[in-house]
Amino acid sequence: MGNTVQPMRSSFANADLVVCVLTSLPDFHCxxxxxxTSKTIYNVFQQHPRSIVRSVAYNLVGAALPQALRLVRCQHAQLYSKPVGELLGDDDIEKNPVLSSEDITRLVVIFNSVQELESLFSWRMKDRRFKTSQLFLAESTRFQKAMYRLCLFSAVYGREAYESGSDTDSEEMESELQEAQTLRKDFFGSFSTPELREIQRVxxxxxxxxxxxxxxIFPAIPPTTNSLRSCYALYCAPHNVLDVYKEGLDIIDDWMDDTDESFFHDFMIGLTSVLVERKEPSVLPVNQKQPIIDEVIGEHDRCSQCQSDTVQGLDLWGPSNWSYLRGPPPHHSITHLLKGNLCANLADIAHFTTVLRETSSEQLFGGLFDYKTSAYNTWNKEDWLCQQCLEKFMRDHLHIWYLGQKVQGGHAIPDNCWYGYNCRTQTHKRAHAQKLNHWCEPIKGDAPPTQL
Ligand SMILES: [Zn+2]
Ligand SMILES: [Zn+2]
Structure with missing residues (x-):
């Protein structure tokens, strides 16, 4: 029979088996x-290329493949500013099941970003102990679908759709904006309320x-932000927020053009309008179960030191998530945590900033614990701390840690200034700042008397 395995001639003689292996491969690279690897396998592939490619796409992207494909195909077809009814749908994968090489290339790129964002989301919103995604399959699918939908929204009604309005007068612009808001709202109107909540969560x-x-001011993270640059990031391409995560907000300046801010400032307002029309709260109250995640690991954990019941679980910080808290360079905000007048010390502050830039989060936070003072005897590196406690710990140790870095770097440490970190002279007399060490406790009052 055709399906008989013939190991003596070729271990790949069974075509069905080869198809089975090929359709179970995890990605296109594999x-x-x-x-x-062999002509036999290549020939088997050539007999079923479409179904094998589709299976591998499904293995790679998972249950959110229809949403991912909808995004890449709408982008490729440049369906900018089209009414939602004229866009390709989630069912496009059934209508046009053959994946082109263009589809595949785009799928792989967007999938990699979404996958990385999912890990970040999991780390921040589900399990603070792991940097790789710990989402259950259902949670992961919800996250990815919502992410692709948000990207689609931005691709169709965002920057690509309204590039540079400089040659239109204000009346034209006003009507273009009105039209844009209507299209955007209709887009969100095509989703169920739970789906909208998921998009909103993402x-x-x-x-x-x-x-x-x-x-x-490190490390306060406001729950939402509406700065122009932030709004612009979502308007351009939500998945590129990953670049902001890694490199900081400055990279958005490279993306910015002269688009009028009214086009992106209220970019997501259509979503809220749809919810309100459905008599739903515009934002889910915090005490209600939040979308996407079914179970938060350590949700009700308390700060190891203050045991505050107002800060719990996901807002606690320890070795596994210090690096999220720190934010991207240039870390100016950490400098503000220095005691007294150190942040304006004329001799050392530039060097302090350089040392900080070259120190990973783990080395920095871990290093602070290496210089722990006796008042903090009961504090440990492994503690889960609330923002307030961690900030207090940092304030009390940052200068000691830096002095330790100077010693380790072979720098000569001059005698201590009596006024220590509180000395005002260090901020306006370079010679004084260089002559004495200020990274120490004051032993004589808070500051030099003004007569001297
Ligand atoms: Zn605390
Ligand atoms: Zn001094």
């Missing part, structure tokens, strides 16, 4: 390498990442 997660990048 598929490409596998079909190139949006607020992305806004938190943007807020983290623009935080002035």
């Amino acid at each position: 598929l490409a390498s596998t079909i190139l 949006e607020s997660f992305l806004r938190e990442i943007l807020a983290r990048a623009e935080t002035v």
Whole structure:
């Protein structure tokens, strides 16, 4: 029979078995390498290329494949500013089941970003102990679908659709904006309320990442942010928020053009309008179960030190999530945590900033614990701390840690200034700042008397 395995001639003689292996490969890279290993396998692939490619796409992207494909195909077809009824639908994968090489290339790119964002989402919103996604399959599918839908919204009604309005007069622009808002609202109107909540959750997660990048005083993370640059990031391409996570908000300046801000400032308002029309709260109250995640690990854990009941679980910080808290360079905000007048010390502050930039979050936070003072005897590196406790700990140790870095770096440490970190002279007399060490406790009052 045709299906008989003939090991003596070829271990791949069974075509059905080969198809079975090919359709179970996890990604296109594996598929490409596998079909190139032998002519027999290549020939089997050539007999069923479409179904094998579709299976591998499904293995890679998972249950959110219809949403991912809808996004890449609408982008490729440049369906900008089209009414929702004229866009390709989630069912396009059934109507046009053959995946082109363009589809595949785009799928792989967007999938990689969404996958990375999912890990970040999981770390921040589900399990603070792991940087890789711990989402259950159902949670992961909900996250990914919502993410692709948000990307589709941005691709069709965002920057690509309304590039540069500089040559239109204000009346034209006003009507274009009106039209845009109607199209955007109709788009959201095509989703069920739970689906809208999921999109909203993903949006607020992305806004938190943007807020983290623009935080002035470390480590306060406001729940939402509406700065122009943040709004613009969502308007351009939500998955690029990953770049902001890694490199900071400045990279958005490279994307910005002269689009009028009214086009992107209220970019997501259509979603809220649809919810309100459905007599739903515009934002889910915090005490209600939040969308996407079914179970938060350690949800009700308390701060190891203050045991505060107002800060729990996901807002506690320890070795596994210190690096989320720190935000991208240049870390100016950490400098603001220095005691007294150190942040304006003329001799060392530039060097302090350089040392900080070269120190990973783990080295920094872990290092602070290495210089723990006796008042903190009961505090441990492994503690889960609330923001307030961690900030207090940092304030009390940052200068000691830095002095330790100087010693380790072979720098000579001059005698201590009596006024220590509180000395005012260190901020306006470079010679004084260089002559004495200020990274120490004051032993004589708070500051030099003004007569001296
Ligand atoms: Zn605390
Ligand atoms: Zn001094």
